[in-house]
Amino acid sequence: MDKLLLRFIAGSLQPLSGVEDANFEALLNKAQPSYSSPSRKELSSKLLPSQTQQLQEHLNKKSSSVGYVCVTPDLCTNRQMRSCTGITCHFNDNFQLQSTLLACTRFKGSHTAQKIHATFTEIITSFNLQTKILTIVTDSGTNVLKALVTLPGVDDANTNQDSEGEEEDDTFHIPDNNDNLLQLLPGHVRCFVHTLQTTVKDGLQEAGPVSGVTGQASRLASHVRHSALPSDIVQVSADLGTKMQRDGTPVTRCFANLLNIDPAKLHQLNCPVKITKYELNLIKRVTDILTPSEVATLECQGENVVTSSKAIPCIRGLKAELEQPSQTHESKVITTLKSSIKKTLKIYEDKAMFQLASLLDPRFNMDWCSPQQVMFITSLLKSKVHDIKSTATEEKGSLQENKEAPTKKCRLFRFMTPSASTSSSLCTLTSTLSQVQSYLSQPTTEDDSDPLLFWEQNQSPLPQLAILALRYLCIPPSSAPVETLFSLAGKVFRPERCTMIDVRFEELMFIKCNQHLANYTLHDK
Template identity: 25%
Template sequence: MASPVWQFYQVSEKDSKFAICKVCSKEIPRGGSQPKKFNTTNLIRHLKVRHAEEYDEFSKLASTKAERERFRLAAQAPLTQLPVTETLQQQQPYSKTSKKPKEISAKIMEFICLDHQPLSIVEDEGFKRLMSYLDPRYILPGRKYFTDVCLPQLYQEVYTHIDNLMRDNIKSFSFTSDIWSSNVCPMSMLSLNAQFVDENFELHKVVLHSQDFSGSHTVEALAATFIDMFQTWGIPKEKVHVILRVNAKNMEKAMRDADLPSLPCMAHTLQLAVSEGVLSQRSFSDVIASGRRIVSHFKHSQLAYSRLQSIQKQLGQPIKRLQQDVPTRWNSTLYMLQSLLEQRRALSAYGADYDLPAMFTDSQWTLVENMISLLAPFEELTQQISLSTASAADVIPSIRALTRLLEKTAETDQDAKTSKATLLEAVQKRFRDIESERLYTIATVLDPRYKDRYFPDALKPQIRELLSDVLAAGPEQQNGEGSLAASDSEPPEKVPRAGSLHAMYAELLDEDGEHGGDDSCSSASSQMNLYLSEPVIPRNGQPLVFWQYNKGRFPALAQAARTYLCAPCTNVDSKQLFITGGNVVDDKRNKLSAKNVEMLIFIKKNMPLMLKK
């Protein structure tokens, strides 16, 4: 009866003394020089050592008593039954010319970069044991090898990929920038993130720099550093569409001195408007201060939290912790107030039995409700503009919808009319010049969700003239075959809730009226007229998808859209980049050089673009 082991082997045609493994094609001796001395011991042993899954399958097939006995003896057979050369080879490290150890080291370097692992992990005993078990022939190099050899090699590989991606017929770039300081070491870094739209109307986001920026953050130092960063990548100023920055005066002046177009971050401007309009008022600031003391009481006392948790259970409320706010982020203050209001009954019950450092009065609870109602639209808008798909086209429509909402009178305004008016005034002050900003205006018109519908009628002739100038200055028009409009395939838009920020967009569109037109265009002027005459696509539609489908109908407009719709409206990407920076420069890696930190961040943020290919 043939052994089931032959399901995994075949006799060598060159020499019957050997069997060929069907899994790895390796020649295995059959245990003798004469056919009568052939056995399956070596074959079984090879499966056990090299192919665990096939070995398990074989063990299930070995049903006869004799086969089971042979299987037992083979499993216990010493490794010396393998050919001496193979045994010695398994015990020897890889040669210096072998590619395998270099490939393994490269994968370890990827693991360190992608998963925020410290470079010192290669010197940890547990990691050494793991690598020795996975491949005994691989000698794990020390930390210095990974720092001085593997890290620069991987950085150069990713750098080349990003450089090639940016040189692929890209006409213009938009950027975000910010400054970050580490909490665990004296290190400051200046970021530069790039966005661009390729010929297929796909938006790309890459990290170019997160470089050391020690010393005083003067206007001169900032301007010189930005010029150096663009020169490093060979990006001429003519291709710099805009840089989104914080509202700091030194950053704003540095951009002007470097002759670089820039705009403030919309999210930061909203933060300033909320701080001026609401958070700076005495009544609100007192409530916020009391709320922080309440949250801090439970945050720093496990006993107090346990008592609150018991009360929450007795009241049938979900077990939740109170949220601590961050003074520099107004929406975190909103979250704190929401968590306090949600636990109002539990906090009142707690205050009846135990001491609290502060407690809201009935009028203050009403004020908390008013604050939440006032700030909810700002939170909704902040979430919208912080999306990865948000662009400069969202600024004008969003602010018009927000001001329209603040101008409306609601039932909940009885105790907050003054605050609402102050908040409206702060918004109007901070965003008073947006319609005169060329980038915002052109981006809005080229977004098929908005077009010119969110501008006053008196401004529309000027806007068309401005767009005509942009098209006249653009690349040569190219005729292409027409295709289906993207609006035909967009999902239906949800009906907005009355009185919400979303509803204000619909209200503004309704006031503008319906548009329609024929389907013929040739010149840039006729393209513009036809495009503006057609209805907008739903707000949940995708502008770049629209232009991908309609670049044949509106070639001049489509090329302009590649430039203007690549501009973000916030520098959120740069802020998120420094979350990565905080993960790289932590307590275990607080002695990393700034150069190595930049390489680690660069690889972490950009390597996923390579892995998608």
């Protein structure tokens, strides 16, 4: 019962004082008369630390059994000016994607790259992940990037581009005692979703009249949020105002909400900014153009599902959508978006980790490749397979047969056509080269199928490919997991809980975000 109580307190972010509330005690006495609930002091000084330690040990055990992990670190300051840093960890555990919290800790003092670097290093070493990190995914916060790019092996050619966040710090030097760790840390990838949203925003700003309409809609939203309006208008407009504060794809949601407001009610807003009928029509056309970018954002932000394989197909799907004949009349918008996507998103198309992830996803296989790329991508996969030294004798087996390639349901993926090498013939597999050829000859699976289930079912005939799939399909192309973490942290740091000590905050966050690891203890007596 104590563990279930902890699950309730941490899972719903309840104040610890709730266990001493008379109404809560009455409820427990009615539900379980024989149970004596712990006091607030016992909960904070004994039960929370004990459960946190159990979860940390269990996470350590899990992470020690996997070959590769990906992490998403970040730093955030809330409205109460309280800063915290967090790192989430992602890996494949027995063909199941796992997302866990390594730590969410208070961060005090200046946000220098040196301090951020020291914090990340301490967390990584506490879980013995020095040699296992395949990729680090972050947004474009300046000092977070500087803390990472000083690590050997972190390759980011665009580090000097404009970035958001903390004040820059040019005085960072690598601590001498971290040399061993720094030689082992991996490459860095910027959040694909954040980059996509920035790309769309930049494209709109260069699109002449469209950028002006976007600004007017933003000012209208700001006016609405600070006006006393009838409740039926306020509800729609509040959503409009909230979503306009973000970049990129949410602009389409803002526009959609704006278009859903009755034109007659727009005149009731008494706003200095008036949107004409022509401008509303322009907003509608721009919304149609930007909708695919919203689809791409949603496709690449799933939780505990494979998303790394979708980055390149989404980019190519966006390009294909902009080539549709129905879009040619919006020449200025289309031209600027094409240029922005080509310039900014090319780094993802050129990264081997995303190429391999797309290739090893049976939903895509080779269908996303251009004819000029087929030979290069096939050679890349063969070289990776050749590098793997199998620790066990290969088993003979046959691939599970897929009758034919299904039609793609997602509009972004309809540009794909079945690979010319697709064949229904199956063969017994023994050599690594025959594994590659036999996999590439398979038709793709359904859009909503689980690629990890495919590899679990075919790990016997395709052992080396299955190892590669587990490695590259665990990469999150977005930093959304750690950003969600900070949203939760903001709920903990409510004004009425301002006296909470740092250790208690860190324990609550760790239990809250790793509850799925606690399932193994829920039935313990």
